[in-house]
Amino acid sequence: xxxxxxxxxxxxxxxxxxxxxxxxxxxxxxxxxxxxxxxxxxxxxxxxxxxxxxxxxxxxxxxxxxxxxxxxxxxxxxxxxxxxxxxxxxxxxxxxxxxxxxxxxxxxxxxxxxxxxxxxxxxxxxxxxxxxxxxxxxxxxxxxxxxxxxxxxxxxxxxxxxxxxxxxxxxxxxxxxxxxxxxxxxxxxxxxxxxxxxxxxxxxxxxxxxxxxxxxxxxxxxxxx
Ligand code: AMP
Numbered sequence: 001x002x003x004x005x006x007x008x009x010x011x012x013x014x015x016x017x018x019x020x021x022x023x024x025x026x027x028x029x030x031x032x033x034x035x036x037x038x039x040x041x042x043x044x045x046x047x048x049x050x051x052x053x054x055x056x057x058x059x060x061x062x063x064x065x066x067x068x069x070x071x072x073x074x075x076x077x078x079x080x081x082x083x084x085x086x087x088x089x090x091x092x093x094x095x096x097x098x099x100x101x102x103x104x105x106x107x108x109x110x111x112x113x114x115x116x117x118x119x120x121x122x123x124x125x126x127x128x129x130x131x132x133x134x135x136x137x138x139x140x141x142x143x144x145x146x147x148x149x150x151x152x153x154x155x156x157x158x159x160x161x162x163x164x165x166x167x168x169x170x171x172x173x174x175x176x177x178x179x180x181x182x183x184x185x186x187x188x189x190x191x192x193x194x195x196x197x198x199x200x201x202x203x204x205x206x207x208x209x210x211x212x213x214x215x216x217x218x219x220x221x222x223x224x225x
């Protein structure tokens with residue numbers, strides 16, 4: 001068990017972060033905080049944040065750091081993350097965001113950074129076939145669709161292709177990952193927090209590897225042990 005663990009999951013778009021985070025968060029009862037899901041919800045609800053964020057999301061560009069940091073600071077200020085820890089998915093994505101997160105968490109810090117490692121050719125194929133539920137964010141693919149007529153098995157919402165899963169936006173997002181997010185890997189490795197995980201293979205295989213690694217690092221005496 002990892003009570004109260006503070007985890008980050010890194011990995012290129014299409015590495016399976018969302019799918020694996022849902023499993024990890026259920027297994028350890030950790031709040032799953034996905035900045036992509038939060039931003040898409042804001043766009044759908046047409047909040048001021050959503051109206052501002054929309055053009056970045058559609059183009060596959062990153063939202064300004066200050067905007068994302070304000071959103072995360074507000075979320076991490078809620079009681080559930082203080083007592084139960086959290087799983088960050090899609091954040092931090094830049095060095096400035098990682099610096100901002102360190103400030104927000106003081107006097108605490110991140111326990112572990114799981115890096116889902118996959119070759120670029122494989123993530124491209126995964127992203128082009130990915131389909132998601134517009135309402136709850138459940139992830140499907142053209143090879144593993146929902147049971148009934150592109151209606152979500154869990155909530156009945158419409159299952160669609162994301163606007164930013166086009167070839168152009170995907171290429172842009174992968175280039176941004178290499179330029180902006182990959183440097184975080186060296187940062188967390190130097191801090192002794194990084195755990196690379198082979199994210200090729202089936203969802204079950206990757207989930208098994210992840211659980212084994214989390215237990216090995218945090219299992220014995222809880223988070224930070
Ligand atoms: P994701 O679902 O994590 O692939 O995120 C979808 C889109 O949301 C990204 O392409 C960005 O436009 C935006 N986004 C999500 N998280 C962040 C972040 N941490 N920093 C900046 N933009 C973000």
